[in-house]
Amino acid sequence: MNNSVMKRFLDASSFRSSSRPTASLPFLLYPRRNIVSVSSVEEEDQTANSSRDREDTGFSSGLNWALAGKGVIVKDKSFRNLNTSELQQKGATVAESLSGIPVLVRGNALGGASEISKPQFSKLLKHVTTHISSVSNIYVHDGAVGSSLKYGAKVRIISDSPSAILSLSNVLWKAPSRAISHDSCPLTVYVASSISQGAVDAVRLGAQANESVIAADIDRASLILCGKAFSDANATKMALATLSEPIISARGGIPLPARLLVSDDSVILLLAPEDIIQSCAAQLVSTDAGVILSSQDAAPYFPVKNYSAPSLFKFPVGVVLVTSDSSGTIPSISKLSPGQAAYHFLAGYQNGKFMLAYNRGPSSLDALELAKAFLSKLKDNQISSFLINVSEGQKSVTGKVFLRMVESALSKDIPSFRPKGGDLKAKYNSFLSNKFQEIPEELSF
DSSP: OOHHHHHHHHHHTTSOOOOOOOOSSOBTOOOGGGBOSSOOHHHHHHHHHHHOOOOTTSOOHHHHHHHHHTTOOOSSEEEESOOHHHHHHTTOOOOOOOOOOOEEEEOOTTSSOOSSOHHHHHHHHHHHHHHHHHSSEEEEEEEEESSOTTTSEEEEEEESOHHHHHHHTTTSEEOOHHHHHTOSSOEEEEEETTOOHHHHHTTOOGGGOSSOEEEEETTTTEEEEETTGGGOHHHHHHHHHHHHHHHHHHTTOEEESOEEEEETTEEEEEEOOHHHHHHTGGGSSOSSOOEEEOSSEEEESSOOSOTTSOSSEEOOSEEEEEEBOOSSOSOSEEEEOHHHHHHHHHHOEETTEEOGGGOOSOOSSOHHHHHHHHHHHHHHHTOEEEEEETTSTTOOOOHHHHHHHHHHHHHSOOOBOOOSSSHHHHHHHHHHHHHOSOOOTTSOO
16 A cells, blocks of 8 residues: 555544453363353464465555554555464564563553553654554554453554564464454554664653553553563563453453462362462463453453363352451451452452452552452352461461362351451451442442
8 A cells, every 4th residue: 555645544543543432189170061162262263264364465455554543554564463483484583581561551440640641652652653664564463362252352463573473472362353353442552672762762751761661551442562571471461451451341241360270170260369379370270360250151361371271161160269367367268248259359458458359460440340240240140259368377378288278168168257356357448448438338348
């Protein structure tokens, strides 16, 4: 397509951006009965492979028009959904993994000011799209956050580098290209790996700006990765999870910062702090936070490393919430009512500190509304919920011992939650009353 035509289209679109409304334990056996009877990601992969237009010649008017709508004008060629060998032929190499890059987010619903302002993000986006438009070859990859085709958030990556696509393609579930083009609110990821430091400095991000920048705008449903930021998989996943939450919620799914355990024929939803997650990492479906809970199944946000695992799991038979209390107030294992489970989910108490809705990163959803949706799902599906205290007295329960407690909670007659003393309850109420104007009566300690 002629660049002047593309430029006129871009101008007429007013630079539009996407908007959107182990050993002795029987864990991770993945029996067939744990796989839901819906279309699997493998079936979707076949659809994607048979129907995708890979633009082997580097030119597709439909793709180029779509990129123009995102502020990117194709200078020479654009390539979409290349496989690993094709990317390597284009010069892709495996980049060294990075960690610890801060995620700058506009619109953190969990509190605190935005790390990047609207004007700053707009200016950075303009610099990034101008940069990507200046390179000869543009690489596009389509995927999704969430293995559920119905509830997941579709994602399109636009990059100046085949190496970035090679890295980021492992972060997303595969999705048919048509699912992206027909989606009403896809996320857009802009990768400017070779952008100049001067362009980043011009945005005036201060000490937060260096050669690698990760910036997310929830209103625009857009993510920017500058420099080598694409090599920080954990930070990128955190940003994608934040941007995906409102889309998943709008489609009827409940986005939870949870993990999945599979024990024989039972799927268990686990909400726990990071130290517990890491202590039993080998027994989890994935250590990545993020599960879409729908009326039919449970879907991980990100692809799992165990390739024998299904892409979708049966609806959980139980929910386990982990707290940490060394005061002796909270018993080691307790059964919770749906209202109590939602209350403890909202507070996320961890030995003197509270982790709102068990979310250790930024969030684009109101935590109380999420707790209400969680409560409704527990009630409607009659899911058993349990509270496990991993720090009763001087003990610290982790790893295999913790997993046995989970197993015990599901297999034995566990007493209802009865705390010893009232001081801790007052702390819970004080914390939540400072965060929210009114807590529904059904949510109770």
